[in-house]
Amino acid sequence: xxxxxxxxxxxxxxxxxxxxxxxxxxxxxxxxxxxxxxxxxxxxxxxxxxxxxxxxxxxxxxxxxxxxxxxxxxxxxxxxxxxxxxxxxxxxxxxxxxxxxxxxxxxxxxxxxxxxxxxxxxxxxxxxxxxxxxxxxxxxxxxxxxxxxxxxxxxxxxxxxxxxxxxxxxxxxxxxxxxxxxxxxxxxxxxxxxxxxx
Amino acid sequence: xxxxxxxxxxxxxxxxxxxxxxxxxxxxxxxxxxxxxxxxxxxxxxxxxxxxxxxxxxxxxxxxxxxxxxxxxxxxxxxxxxxxxxxxxxxxxxxxxxxxxxxxxxxxxxxxxxxxxxxxxxxxxxxxxxxxxxxxxxxxxxxxxxxxxxxxxxxxxxxxxxxxxxxxxxxxxxxxxxxxxxxxxxxxxxxxxxxxxxxxxxxxxxxxxxxxxxxxxxxxxxxxxxxxxxxxxxxxxxxxxxxxxxxxxxxxxxxxxxxxxxxxxxxxxxxxxxxxxxxxxxxxxxxxxxxxxxxxxxxxxxxxxxxxxxxxxxxxxxxxxxxxxxxxxxxxxxxxxx
Numbered sequence: 001x002x003x004x005x006x007x008x009x010x011x012x013x014x015x016x017x018x019x020x021x022x023x024x025x026x027x028x029x030x031x032x033x034x035x036x037x038x039x040x041x042x043x044x045x046x047x048x049x050x051x052x053x054x055x056x057x058x059x060x061x062x063x064x065x066x067x068x069x070x071x072x073x074x075x076x077x078x079x080x081x082x083x084x085x086x087x088x089x090x091x092x093x094x095x096x097x098x099x100x101x102x103x104x105x106x107x108x109x110x111x112x113x114x115x116x117x118x119x120x121x122x123x124x125x126x127x128x129x130x131x132x133x134x135x136x137x138x139x140x141x142x143x144x145x146x147x148x149x150x151x152x153x154x155x156x157x158x159x160x161x162x163x164x165x166x167x168x169x170x171x172x173x174x175x176x177x178x179x180x181x182x183x184x185x186x187x188x189x190x191x192x193x194x195x196x197x198x
Numbered sequence: 199x200x201x202x203x204x205x206x207x208x209x210x211x212x213x214x215x216x217x218x219x220x221x222x223x224x225x226x227x228x229x230x231x232x233x234x235x236x237x238x239x240x241x242x243x244x245x246x247x248x249x250x251x252x253x254x255x256x257x258x259x260x261x262x263x264x265x266x267x268x269x270x271x272x273x274x275x276x277x278x279x280x281x282x283x284x285x286x287x288x289x290x291x292x293x294x295x296x297x298x299x300x301x302x303x304x305x306x307x308x309x310x311x312x313x314x315x316x317x318x319x320x321x322x323x324x325x326x327x328x329x330x331x332x333x334x335x336x337x338x339x340x341x342x343x344x345x346x347x348x349x350x351x352x353x354x355x356x357x358x359x360x361x362x363x364x365x366x367x368x369x370x371x372x373x374x375x376x377x378x379x380x381x382x383x384x385x386x387x388x389x390x391x392x393x394x395x396x397x398x399x400x401x402x403x404x405x406x407x408x409x410x411x412x413x414x415x416x417x418x419x420x421x422x423x424x425x426x427x428x429x430x431x432x433x434x435x436x437x438x439x440x441x442x443x444x445x446x447x448x449x450x451x452x453x454x455x456x457x458x459x460x461x462x463x464x465x466x467x468x469x470x471x472x473x474x475x476x477x478x479x480x481x482x483x484x485x486x487x488x489x490x491x492x493x494x495x496x497x498x499x500x501x502x503x504x505x506x507x508x509x510x511x512x513x514x515x516x517x518x519x520x521x522x523x524x525x526x527x528x529x530x531x532x533x534x535x536x
Contacts, residue, residue: 011235017256034257039265041253047236051253053265062274068345069365070353086362088369090345091450095460096274098267103259184238190268195239 001076002164004121005192006152007172008052010183012159015040015050019151019160023054026122026150027139033103035119036151049183052151052160055080055101055119056191063093063102077143079121084137089113098190121162122149169196242268248457261456273460281464285346285471292475296482302411306488308504309414316499317516324389325498331382331433334375339474341368346467376444383437390430393421399511400424416507420515423508429480436473440466 015038023029023036036054057080064072064080071086072093091113093102104113124141127134134141142150152162161168169185176182176198185196241251250264320328344352344365353361402417403424409415410425417423422430443466446453453459484491490504505513 020257032259034259034262037255037257037262039253039255039263041241041251041265042236043254047234049236051265062271065278066274068349069362070349070358071362083358083362086358088362088366090369092277095456095463096270096277098270100262100264100267181233181235183235186238187266189238189242190266190271 001078003078003166004057004163005078005165005168005188006054006056006121006149007161007168007185007188007196009159009161009172009175010041010049010051010186011179011181012157013038013050013052014157014159016156019052019155022150022154023119026142027120028135029139030105030117033105033117035101035103035117037100051186052155053099053187054151055097055121056099056187057121058098058191059193062096062098066092066096068092073126075123077121077123079123079143081120081123081125081138082116082118083126084115084117085126087115089115099187122147165192172196173198238266242266248455267456269457270460273464276464277467281467281471282346284468285343285474288471288475289343289478292478296479296487300482300487305486306410306483308490308501309416309507310503312490312501313503315502316493316497317502317505317513318498319494319500319505320498322498323385325495327382327385327389328495330378331386331437334379334382335473335477337371337375338379339470339477341372342467342470343474344368345372373448376441376448379437380441383434383441387434390422391434394427394430396424396427400427416510418510419508419512421509421512425483429476432473432476436469436476439469440473443469 017038020034020036020038024034027035029035036052038050038052040048040050042048057074057078059078061072061074061080063082064070064074067082068090069086069088071083072080073082074080089104089112091104093116094100094104101118102116103118104116106112106114120138120141121143122140123143124130124134125138127137129144130141142148147153149162152160161171172182172185173196182198189195238251245251245268248269250267250269252264255263345368348361348365348368352364356364397420399418399420400423403419406412406415406417408423408425409417443462446459446462447466450456450459453462484495490501493500493504502513
């Protein structure tokens with residue numbers, strides 16, 4: 001099986017927010033939750049870059065390590081998913097995640113945050129693939145349909161890449177060699193303990 | 199007509215000349231202005247502890263502006279490492295110590311036997327506060343411990359669905375019972391603080407190990423002996439620390455940054471583990487560990503001989519105040535005339 005990863009080539013991102021919108025629309029993500037977001041670093045300064053970020057589906061995911069009810073699991077494609085039926089909305093995963101991926105329907109005092117929601121790499125949850133129950137809780141399951149995550153698929157500059165880690169790393173490496181520069185594979189060192197050497 | 203043509207030719211010449219002369223300069227300037235970009239590696243290296251690689255965000259959630267917060271992984275590692283270890287070692291260690299102590303000393307009996315006469319040790323308010331504190335603490339400790347080790351201990355037994363339900367109720371219980379716990383903590387503090395100020399008797403008591411390890415040894419004490427004072431101050435200080443950090447955890451807005459919230463969580467969980475171990479010892483000595491001790495908090499009436507052995511000065515003062523004669527020391531229960 002593949003080891004699925006995201007890679008945002010910040011030298012190509014034009015901050016159009018299409019990935020953010022596509023994700024929200026595809027999964028009917030509730031108000032206040034953005035499974036994907038675009039952050040602009042050094043805004044207005046020389047060398048400004050925008051990075052599209054979501055759950056990085058880490059190796060040894062810290063969210064899974066701190067979850068009191070052990071509701072996270074890793075699929076055969078190395079996608080980190082969780083069960084909203086088991087989740088108690090304690091908020092630990094939010095504080096464990098280096099990428100700000102876990103979010104809650106309500107900003108919570110008294111632990112009234114509701115069930116955690118995060119990027120599923122367009123591959124649903126523990127329910128039967130492409131079932132209505134799965135769609136309501138986690139959104140569509142494009143991986144089960146043989147498609148890649150919509151954010152990357154519709155990226156107009158092909159900045160956001162999704163797919164097997166080795167393949168997208170090769171694509172990125174080739175780009176950096178051809179154009180002579182690259183700002184790095186954002187988040188890879190933190191998520192996978194390694195980055196792409198060119 | 200000719201003039202216009204000449205003019206045009208001159209203009210054309212000027213343009214061509216300009217281009218020809220300027221060309222080398224243009225070639226020299228063929229640097230891609232986008233090439234110098236912000237590098238993730240540099241930003242990560244420049245990070246101070248607790249900081250994040252952040253930028254501008256267009257969505258209303260300002261926290262989403264933090265792109266990468268590598269320190270969050272350290273908190274996750276601490277939670278699953280140090281915090282878990284401290285809790286497991288403290289609680290299992292205390293249980294092992296108590297089993298060892300029980301095998302060495304057995305149940306501590308009233309040396310002179312029960313007298314059959316009782317004396318009031320704790321009034322209704324004191325007992326109510328104690329049991330409110332005790333009941334809420336036990337539920338808070340169990341539900342809190344469940345968040346830390348439940349997935350290793352209970353989850354394999356009851357299965358994911360039941361464990362999720364238990365933990366969800368446990369979380370609600372933990373969040374709401376924290377408030378009566380804090381109320382009881384305040385009542386207990388007000389009721390007993392004057393009796394718990396350390397004095398010279400405590401040094402003597404501690405030197406003799408409270409007589410816990412020697413049969414027949416009963417160092418003098420007032421209402422509370424040094425061991426009880428240690429419990430009292432552990433509960434007050436530990437309880438205050440748990441209350442403060444707990445409120446911060448409940449209201450993350452009050453806690454400030456997420457690094458501060460994480461610090462409060464670590465303190466909360468470690469203090470809770472140590473407190474649980476201390477309270478296990480307290481429960482032991484107040485129940486199976488010592489004859490006559492439970493009555494103090496049960497009915498509030500303790501046997502006079504028990505009181506004389508463990509709180510000699512207190513019982514003398516109290517009996518004198520009530521105008522009752524002090525029973526002869528070590529006297530067994532008076533036998534009624536046949």
